[in-house]
Amino acid sequence: MRALIQRVLEAKVVVDGQTTGEIEKGLLVFLGLGKEDSLETGRKLIDKILKYRVFDDENGKMGWNVSQAKGGILLVSQFTLMAQTQKGLRPDFGPAMPPHDAKALYEQLVEYAQQQFENIQTGIFAADMKVHLINDGPVTFQLEIE
Numbered sequence: 001m002r003a004l005i006q007r008v009l010e011a012k013v014v015v016d017g018q019t020t021g022e023i024e025k026g027l028l029v030f031l032g033l034g035k036e037d038s039l040e041t042g043r044k045l046i047d048k049i050l051k052y053r054v055f056d057d058e059n060g061k062m063g064w065n066v067s068q069a070k071g072g073i074l075l076v077s078q079f080t081l082m083a084q085t086q087k088g089l090r091p092d093f094g095p096a097m098p099p100h101d102a103k104a105l106y107e108q109l110v111e112y113a114q115q116q117f118e119n120i121q122t123g124i125f126a127a128d129m130k131v132h133l134i135n136d137g138p139v140t141f142q143l144e145i146e
Contacts, residue, residue: 001031001033001041001042001045002082003029003032003045004142006135008026008134011023013131015129016128020121020123020127021074021075023121024071025072026074027049027054027071027074028131029073031078031109033102035096039109042108044145049066049073052141052143054139072119076129076131077125
């Protein structure tokens with residue numbers, strides 16, 4: 001399981017001209033699910049994202065997590081994060097979880113995240129999403145849980 005997190009000043013997801021999720025300051029989280037991933041693994045990753053200190057504290061250091069920074073989280077499914085890219089000139093999506101299973105797990109992870117943190121917004125699983133963001137920094141990290 002992989003997450004690409006970006007500290008943003010604002011972010012939103014638009015599907016068919018309609019905004020499905022939108023935050024101001026916070027984290028845009030692209031989430032990739034692999035074949036071997038589970039709800040337990042996902043909960044660990046969500047917990048890490050919630051605690052990850054990437055916001056400036058009172059000393060201007062990355063000392064605060066999203067809650068301390070009074071931010072939101074925009075959680076977007078993105079199977080392309082699971083692609084193998086080491087060989088050739090075309091990504092191999094073989095490691096990605098099949099769509100039916102991934103949708104079920106993604107929905108469980110969204111529910112878990114909403115139980116842990118009040119400001120969770122989302123995209124729509126497997127939709128053609130247009131993601132708009134203003135990256136703050138830029139600050140971007142890839143997190144993995146195995």
